[in-house]
Structures are given as C-alpha cells and as structure tokens.
Amino acid sequence: MTPDISTLIAACEWYPSSFFVLSQNVFSPLLYYTYAGSVIPTLLIGILLLLKARKQLSVQYLFLMTVFFSIWIFCNLVTWATEFPAYTMFFWSLLVLVEPFVYFFAACFTYSFIKQGSIPWKHVVLLSLPLLPTIFFAPTSLGLTAFDLTNCDRGANEGPLALYGYIIELVYVLFIIGFTAAYALKEQNADNWKRAVYVSIGVGAFLLSFSLGNIAEAFTENWYIGQYGLLGAPVFTAFLAYAIVRFQAFHVRLLSTQALVVGVGILVFSLLFVRSIEYARYAIIATLILLSLLGYFLIRSVRREIAAREHNEKLAKDLAKANARLRELDRQKSEFVSIASHQLRSPLTAIRGYASMLLEGSYGKVPAKAAEVLERISTSSTFMASSIEDFLNVSRIEQGRMKYELAPVDLPKLASDVVDELRAAAVKQGVTLLFRSSITGTGKAHVDPGKMRQVIYNLVDNALKYTPTGSIDVIVTDDVGPKTLSITVKDSGVGMSEDTLHNIFNKFVRAKNANSVNVSGTGLGLYVAKQMIEAMQGAIIAESAGEGKGSTFTVTVPMSA
Amino acid sequence: MHNRAATLYIGALLLFALFSGIACWYRYVYLSDFPYVVAESVEALLGTGEEEL
Numbered sequence: 331m332t333p334d335i336s337t338l339i340a341a342c343e344w345y346p347s348s349f350f351v352l353s354q355n356v357f358s359p360l361l362y363y364t365y366a367g368s369v370i371p372t373l374l375i376g377i378l379l380l381l382k383a384r385k386q387l388s389v390q391y392l393f394l395m396t397v398f399f400s401i402w403i404f405c406n407l408v409t410w411a412t413e414f415p416a417y418t419m420f421f422w423s424l425l426v427l428v429e430p431f432v433y434f435f436a437a438c439f440t441y442s443f444i445k446q447g448s449i450p451w452k453h454v455v456l457l458s459l460p461l462l463p464t465i466f467f468a469p470t471s472l473g474l475t476a477f478d479l480t481n482c483d484r485g486a487n488e489g490p491l492a493l494y495g496y497i498i499e500l501v502y503v504l505f506i507i508g509f510t511a512a513y514a515l516k517e518q519n520a521d522n523w524k525r526a527v528y529v530s531i532g533v534g535a536f537l538l539s540f541s542l543g544n545i546a547e548a549f550t551e552n553w554y555i556g557q558y559g560l561l562g563a564p565v566f567t568a569f570l571a572y573a574i575v576r577f578q579a580f581h582v583r584l585l586s587t588q589a590l591v592v593g594v595g596i597l598v599f600s601l602l603f604v605r606s607i608e609y610a611r612y613a614i615i616a617t618l619i620l621l622s623l624l625g626y627f628l629i630r631s632v633r634r635e636i637a638a639r640e641h642n643e644k645l646a647k648d649l650a651k652a653n654a655r656l657r658e659l660d661r662q663k664s665e666f667v668s669i670a671s672h673q674l675r676s677p678l679t680a681i682r683g684y685a686s687m688l689l690e691g692s693y694g695k696v697p698a699k700a701a702e703v704l705e706r707i708s709t710s711s712t713f714m715a716s717s718i719e720d721f722l723n724v725s726r727i728e729q730g731r732m733k734y735e736l737a738p739v740d741l742p743k744l745a746s747d748v749v750d751e752l753r754a755a756a757v758k759q760g761v762t763l764l765f766r767s768s769i770t771g772t773g774k775a776h777v778d779p780g781k782m783r784q785v786i787y788n789l790v791d792n793a794l795k796y797t798p799t800g801s802i803d804v805i806v807t808d809d810v811g812p813k814t815l816s817i818t819v820k821d822s823g824v825g826m827s828e829d830t831l832h833n834i835f836n837k838f839v840r841a842k843n844a845n846s847v848n849v850s851g852t853g854l855g856l857y858v859a860k861q862m863i864e865a866m867q868g869a870i871i872a873e874s875a876g877e878g879k880g881s882t883f884t885v886t887v888p889m890s891a
Numbered sequence: 892m893h894n895r896a897a898t899l900y901i902g903a904l905l906l907f908a909l910f911s912g913i914a915c916w917y918r919y920v921y922l923s924d925f926p927y928v929v930a931e932s933v934e935a936l937l938g939t940g941e942e943e944l
Contacts, residue, residue: 338933415927416925427908477925
C-alpha cells in the first residue's frame, strides 16, 4: 500500500528554512556563493546604470533583464532551501514564468542599444508574442504537473510549458544573433559596428552563463557545472555596462567605484550571517563601518574629480567658442578697416594733390596767410595718408593678402637713402642723425625692397618722433651671425619701461610717455614692421635701459646667397 | 520619452505576469492545489533519494 503524503514528507526529514532561502537543505555552500555572487553585482550594476540614465531605453531594458534574472535566482534558491512542497511548487512555477522574460528583455536591450533609439511598438508586440502562453498558462497544469515525492529532492515535475519556455529562449537567442549579425554586416560606421559586436558578445555570454545550468544538466546530468556558469552573469552584465558607458557619456570610474564599494560592503555584511565565524562579528562590524567611511570618501573624491574635469572641459569649450567669435570679429574688423581705408585714400589723394598745386602756384599766387593754412592741410593730409597706409597694411597682413617679392637688395644703400630722406626733418628738429655701415661682404639682403624700405623708414621716423633732442645712429653690419645682415637704429630719446618693451610690437601700443613728446602716431608702425620682417624670415628686437634712457631697435634679415 | 505605446504595452505585459504569479501563489500556496507523484514505500523514497544525492 502506498504510504500517505505526510508520512513520506516526514520521512524525508527536511530541515526548516528561514527567510525562504536560509536552510540546511541547501547542502552545498556553492549554491549560496554562486547565487549571491551573481545576483548582487548584477542587480547592482543594473540599478546604478538606471540611476545614471533612467531615461535611456536600452538601460531600462537592461535593468529589467537584471531584475528578472535576480527574481529567477531567488526563486531557484527557494526551491533548493524550502521544506514546504507548496512553496517549491509556487517558486518553481515562477521559474517557468520568469525565465523567458530574461531572454525577452535581453532581446529588447540588444535591439534598442544597437539601434540607439526606441523600438516601434509593433516590434515589441511581435517580440513578446511568444511570452503570452507562458504568462497565461504558468498557473495551470501545463506549467507544473506534480510535486515529485518519489525521492527526497524536493523537485517539481515540469509540464509542456517548461519545454515551450526552452524553445522560445532559443528563438530569442537566434533573434539576437541574427539581428546583430545583420546590423554588423550592413553597418559602415566603425563605432556603430563595434557597438553591435560588443553588445552581442555581452548579451550572448550573459545568456549562455545563465542557461549553462540547463545545458550542462541536459548533457552531463551534473548540476554542479551549471552553477559555476552563473558567476559569469555579473561579469557579462559589467561588460554590457561597459559597452553602454563606452558609447555614452557616463562616468565609468564613478560607476565602478560605487559598484566596488557597495559590492564589498554587501559581501562583508553577508559575513555576519555565516555561522562558523560567529566570534568574528565585532571585527566584521568594525570593518563594515570603516569600509562605509572609506567608501564614502572615495566616492566623494571621485565625484569631485569628475566634476572638476567636467568644469574644465566646459571652460575649454567656452574658451574655444569665444576664440572663434573673436577671430570672426577680428576678420570683420580687418575687412571693415580695409574698405574704409580704401574709401578714405582716394579723396585724400585729391586733397593732397590740390593743396600741393595751390602751394606751388598752379592756380595763381596764394596769399601768405592762405599759404600757411594750405601748408597745414598738406602736412595733416600727408600724416593721414601715412596712417591709412598703416591701417591698410595691417588689414592686408591679417587677411594674409600681403605679397612679398624677395630679391637681393643693397641694404647699406637702402638704409642710407632713407636716412638722407629724413635728414631734413632731423635738422629741423635739432637732432643729429648719423648713418654708419661696417659691412665687410656684399651687403646684399634677401628681402622685398619696398617692404624693407618701409621698415627702415618706420624705425628711423619713430626714433625722430620720440627723440626731442640728442642723436640717432643708424648702423648696418654683417657680423651678427652667419648669413645675416643687421640694421640698428639707436636713439637717445624717451626710452621705454620694461612693461612697454614687452608689448611694443603689438597693435595700437605706444610708449606710456609717447604722448608727452609726440601726439601723432597710430601705434601700428612697429606692428607692421615686425610682421613684415618675420614674413621675410628676419627678426626684430627692441631694447631700452628704461624711460628717458633711449631705445635701440635691431633688425636682422637673411643675406642674399 | 520613447514610444509611449511600447512602454504601455510592456507595462501591461509585466502586470499580466504579476497576475500570473499571484495566480500561481493562489493555486500552489493558498489552495495547495497540486498533485504528488509518490514513492511506493518510505524505503523506496529514501533509497532513491540517497542515490540521487
């Protein structure tokens, strides 16, 4: 006669369980290690990712996948631990219900991550159709047929729905493989291609480690091997998290630091429940407190570092934008100056020309008083023409339109001519203007003659402007360096402070005391001279012992071969 | 916000799964409505169990 069920259950002498999962019925600690070791980090990664980007669809799907994975692990552990057949049946039926969901969400995650967007609702419905029979029939006898009391293993006999579950899991795996393969073959963009490969490897490995238990059991009837596979789940979830992080603007360091701290914390906390180390509880509590403190500071420092880096990156971006804006404004300014100067130059030429003709008596004799006025008109318009020429030169230089025609030029002769030209002005001013040449070679420079003349003129004219009394020496030499010639313009004028020396070659910069001796001058002459000399492969430097102690400008240019 | 219809659909799917889970609890735990496949004797039960373990 068959004994009754309660006799059989009592004969098995199952241990009582607490909290559903803590029980000596779970005779192998491996189960606890693998289950806790896989579910905690997996769920943690899912939660952390969700916290970081809760609006991102692929993250939501990954989170749901980790949640269903965790439910599955919990249910499985209960079926190992519980001594009540009713609980075994209930949690086992949940296993049948939950398992295909892990695969479904893995498929949704793969789809949305690769496509980087939402899944059309029709596709979601299509993907979920295989789940519907499982949802509707899980509580029926199609899910589980009976509780197995032919042995004391506390197992349930699975119905056709469980087999159906395995088949649809295979369908989802095939979908994931097919979808990523089709995408990877079509995709040209290297980043998108990598993304598809990353995610397919991650999802594939995750599902493989998840289903290794079933596969291993089917082929070897050894459930031990399958349990080790579960340990792969957090690794592959981490891999998926990395894939998301790699292609999104997440902070992988912060995420990994948080995961590390929380993971280690949970691990240490779980030691409190291990019976064999009861006496070490105080040490564990102390470790936990220390870990919490250190973890808090670690996370805070990483967060701060990231915030600082982000701030710097933002500043750099703003700076780049501002620079671009400034360059544009500078270009517009040069263009405006160029147009305005051209418009001014033409009428000015007429003014200068007619003033000169009137002075020369081309239109009859001019009264002395009127001649004086005409003289002023002529001088002022000449100065204005020179300023306009400076403006035009600046705009040409800045727009890169300045043309240089390099040729061998007799530098001492050129300098001597300029000095002769300005000698009258020097005499009128009461300044001694001397020219000296100590050339031993040919004295030929490889420069644009017009530009070189303008540079020398600017330097000597400047020296005259800022030397109310005293002397100006213009010296040409060829002993400053190999294959170079130099011109030095040395005056005993107002000199320059250290501060002015640093900026004297910038636009619109004049010596601080310049206005006290000379009100005319745009502050462009030296800027133009420097730009021209550098364009001709030369160099220009300014020296001064200080204000009131004179200045020396030295120009070096390449010697003609 | 991504496709609202898809979100609602998945929400409904999860809700049905929850109902299904509740139904499982109702059947297996609350009603204890499930059959047993039993061993012919206590000896057979324990013997098979030992071998399996």
